[in-house]
Amino acid sequence: MSTANPPSRSATRGDGRLPSAARLGVDRAGVELRAFFRERDAVIFIFSYPLIMMAIFATVFGGQDQGTDGYGVPFAQYFLPGMIATGVMLTSFQSLAVAVAVERDDGTLKRLRLAPLPAVSYFVGKIGLVLVTTVVQTTLLLVLAATVYDVPMPTDVTSWGTFAWVFVLGTATGTVCGVAFSSLPRSGKSATAVVTPVVLVLQFISGVFFAFFALPSWMQAVASLFPLKWMAQGMRSVFLPEDAQVLEVAGTWQHGATAAVLGGWLVLGLVLGVRTFRWRRRDDG
Template structure:
């Protein structure tokens, strides 16, 4: 009598547990993906201590939303694009493709580890910001509802873009060298490391094309005072525009990922 195989979802959840264990065993992943925004929040809060960013907003409060957005982008786009490229280069994907596990289960595992690490990272960053750096945590339900959809759209778009971009590095060894500069560039022009309104107009125009700018601005709408939106270049949080841009990148990333994703290395034919 044949035994029914577990569902793709059940296998995917098992993959998620395995992926999470492997994530926290990797020292480089832990430092440069998970702890990187938390470390930089502490550094920026110390460097810009005493600086007033308008409306009584201090450095820790201003940089917290940017670091949250950066953390989401690191754990989704950067982590997946590098990790999948390495697995492809080491023929891990090829071996997994030869098992009864479906491709859906594999991607459920990848998206699952992004969700788990993003939530843990956000919780730790928020605890440090609130308890150690004196950041006022919002209590309005409306702001937290905004946070939920911004987090979901930002994470989803980062995941599909990371999966699609994983085919760009020619080898697993080159993955970090290819992906990391892209992420750093987007962080610099998207208002993560600088006050966004102080950036040159042409740089802001370029940043508006990409999702990280809208993710960071959306997080500012959650964690900064309502009156601070007048300091944004558009004079408002532009949440509707941000939702559209993130949704477009989600659709584009999904479309591209479905067509370019490879289970084997390029030299495998």
């Protein structure tokens, strides 16, 4: 995602002072969103990928149920939570890890650092971009699931409350981890090659494309170390019947463990981001 030119030093308030960091962050979010929606290929991929995958899997496996012992649910209903979770990961972790690496490589971050833009405002802008894109993407996915595949939506406040905290915590975790991971690629050109395999592997082992309970136990153990598995499980607790929790490895939805793992990765991402984030390329001093 490319960004517009940084604000000039003449962008001051009427009293000659710069706006607050929060105000600059909101303005920066607007810049990020305008730049994002100008890149049609990125817009199409980010918004359409979960929809296309949902359509393919729901159509191919539409006649099958996931589950045993009478707790089977339609495949589209079982598949929806994983697609919501992976959509969040795509728009937060993957998009930011690639975009920030590219901005560092082409000198955008260096120019922003020299501009009268507080560092926190830059990150607020990225957070605003991620929040808007994840909300739009998830809304489109829910509309598709409900109208085309007749997936029942939650009808109680408790379920929507669970959806809200898993969505917000998962988005925050993906965002900070994406920023932290952006320091790993050696250049903007290599960013996609470094980030994409990580995302693909996590999708396959975290219960996104396949029923998690059907995966080998060693694969389940590996997936349980990472946020995507827990986001998908948290979303399953929202969109699947209560009895379906017997299909989980632990036999329950494990909301406490979900919050703990996502929160742990959020803190880890913040610590690593603070310690490793760079405004310049490695060869730029």
